[in-house]
Amino acid sequence: MKSLNEDIKNKSFRPVYLLYGEEVYLKNRYKKRLHEAILPDGDTMNFSAYMGKGIDVKGVIDQAETMPFFAEHRLIQIEDSGFFKNACPELAEYLPQMPQETILVFVESEVDKRGKLFKRVKDAGRVVEMGRQDARTLTTWVLGTVKKEGKKITQDALSRFLELTGDDMENIDHELEKLLCYTLDGDSITREDVEAVCIGTTEDQIFKMIDAMTQKQQRLALDLYYDLLSLKVPPMRILFLIARQFNQMLQVKDLREQGLDDRAIASKAGMAPFVAKRVVSQAAHFSKEALRQGVEDCVEAETSVKTGRLNDQLAVEMLLVKFSERPERRQ
Numbered sequence: 001m002k003s004l005n006e007d008i009k010n011k012s013f014r015p016v017y018l019l020y021g022e023e024v025y026l027k028n029r030y031k032k033r034l035h036e037a038i039l040p041d042g043d044t045m046n047f048s049a050y051m052g053k054g055i056d057v058k059g060v061i062d063q064a065e066t067m068p069f070f071a072e073h074r075l076i077q078i079e080d081s082g083f084f085k086n087a088c089p090e091l092a093e094y095l096p097q098m099p100q101e102t103i104l105v106f107v108e109s110e111v112d113k114r115g116k117l118f119k120r121v122k123d124a125g126r127v128v129e130m131g132r133q134d135a136r137t138l139t140t141w142v143l144g145t146v147k148k149e150g151k152k153i154t155q156d157a158l159s160r161f162l163e164l165t166g167d168d169m170e171n172i173d174h175e176l177e178k179l180l181c182y183t184l185d186g187d188s189i190t191r192e193d194v195e196a197v198c199i200g201t202t203e204d205q206i207f208k209m210i211d212a213m214t215q216k217q218q219r220l221a222l223d224l225y226y227d228l229l230s231l232k233v234p235p236m237r238i239l240f241l242i243a244r245q246f247n248q249m250l251q252v253k254d255l256r257e258q259g260l261d262d263r264a265i266a267s268k269a270g271m272a273p274f275v276a277k278r279v280v281s282q283a284a285h286f287s288k289e290a291l292r293q294g295v296e297d298c299v300e301a302e303t304s305v306k307t308g309r310l311n312d313q314l315a316v317e318m319l320l321v322k323f324s325e326r327p328e329r330r331q
Contacts, residue, residue, distance in 0.1 A: 004030060004128050008037045013073070016095060016104040016125035018118070020084070020111045025169035026130040027107050031077065034105055038075045045069045051079045057090045064094070064102045074102045084111035084118050092116040095124055132167050135272030141169075142176060146189065149180050153189040159274045161194045166201040167272065175199065202233055206241040207278060209320070214285035218324035225320055235312035236305065242319065243298035249283035250291040256280060294323065 007013055017034065019027045039047055046068045050060060060076060068074040083091060084106070092115075098104070104125075111118055121127055133141075139158065146153050153161070161179070165172045175198045182197045183189050200208075205228055212221035228238055248269070255265045266276035283291070301319050304310040310318070 001026075001030070001128055001130075004126055007126065008033050011037060013038060013103055014125035015098060015100065015102070016106070016121050018084070018106045018108065018111070018121045018125070018127045019130055020106075020108040020127070021130035022109065023130045023132055023169055025173060026133075028170075030128070030130070031079075031105065031107050035075065035077070038073050038103055040071065043071060046071045046074045047077070048075070049077045049079070050081065053080075053082050055081050055083075057088060061090070061094055064098050064104065067099070068101050072101065075105065076102065077105045077107070079107040080109060081106070082108075084108050084115060087115060088117050092120045095120045133169065135162070135167075135274065138162060138167060138169070138172065138272075142172065145176060146180075151180070151183065151187055151189055154191065157189050157191045157194050160191050161198060162272070163207075163274055163278065164194065164198045164200045164204050166203055168201070171201065202228065202231075202237070203241060206238070206245055207282075210242070210245050210282055213320065213324045214282060216324055218321065221320050221324045222317065225317065229313065235316045236302070239298060239301055239305075239312070239316050239319070242316070243295060243302075245279075245282075246291055246294035246298060248279050249286060250288065250295065252276065252279050253283040253286070253288055253291065256283070297322065 004017070019030055021027065035047070048060075048063045055078065060078065063076055064074070066074060081088075085108075095104075095117075106121070118127070139162070142158065142161065143153070161175070162172075165175045179189060179193060179197050183193050205224055209221050209224045212218075212224060225238065229235070248271070251269055252265050255268055260268060262277050262280055263273060265271075265280060266273045269276060269279075271279065286294070297319055301310075301315040305312045305315050
């Protein structure tokens with residue numbers, strides 16, 4: 001993103017940009033920054049936007065061929081077109097012939113790097129992947145935002161905030177805005193403030209559910225499950241997250257047995273430190289055999305649903321009941 005920032009700062013633009021990846025917040029942010037940098041404020045005459053599948057490629061090319069009206073550039077923004085997953089030979093062939101006054105900005109979720117259009121954009125412009133950010137980047141971002149508001153946040157509060165919000169920057173931004181409004185009259189943010197305001201992600205609910213299972217709190221585990229169902233979270237999504245949690249616990253338990261500390265485990269497992277710390281704590285309540293059994297039970301539950309032996313809601317419920325009832329051997 002460094003080169004992209006330099007383009008915006010210096011107003012030295014490439015003819016075409018591709019912003020792609022799963023981090024929606026960053027794609028929207030840089031899409032907006034490019035728009036503001038390329039066109040004068042309020043200029044709608046020289047801006048065209050296309051969104052979704054089924055975009056008329058000929059119409060896009062016709063717009064690109066139109067000279068800007070009393071401006072230096074014409075900006076065409078194309079979002080979620082699928083052009084980089086499904087071949088679009090017309091645009092790939094057109095790009096080298098495009099007028100220098102026209103700038104194309106693609107915003108996509110998925111791309112095929114082997115495709116002709118991707119390669120053409122990479123050669124002629126800038127391709128910027130905007131994926132999930134690591135814990136250090138998110139921490140720096142949150143601390144910087146808090147500082148700009150003239151506040152401080154305790155380390156405990158920051159760790160709990162990121163536990164609840166996960167690594168989705170759009171969600172972090174939304175929850176941070178709520179937190180800053182809640183603490184408007186104060187100059188510091190505490191864990192109590194975070195707990196009072198921030199809503200946990202589905203992943204955080206899964207953490208709590210596993211905690212309840214390790215403590216044999218069956219009623220709580222089921223209540224958390226029903227809460228997720230009431231929020232329209234699909235049972236199979238919940239099953240996937242439980243299975244992933246068992247896999248992560250098995251992985252960190254193995255790393256712990258190799259003598260690694262929490263920081264090394266986080267690095268080796270590719271987890272944020274605050275996530276690794278929670279997973280290590282949970283894994284301590286299970287033997288490796290129990291964790292392997294948990295993974296196998298999740299696979300069995302998925303198979304039962306796919307073969308029609310059980311409906312999805314009941315399959316997950318039975319899994320929760322089993323692991324919150326059976327005594328586990330601790331290590």
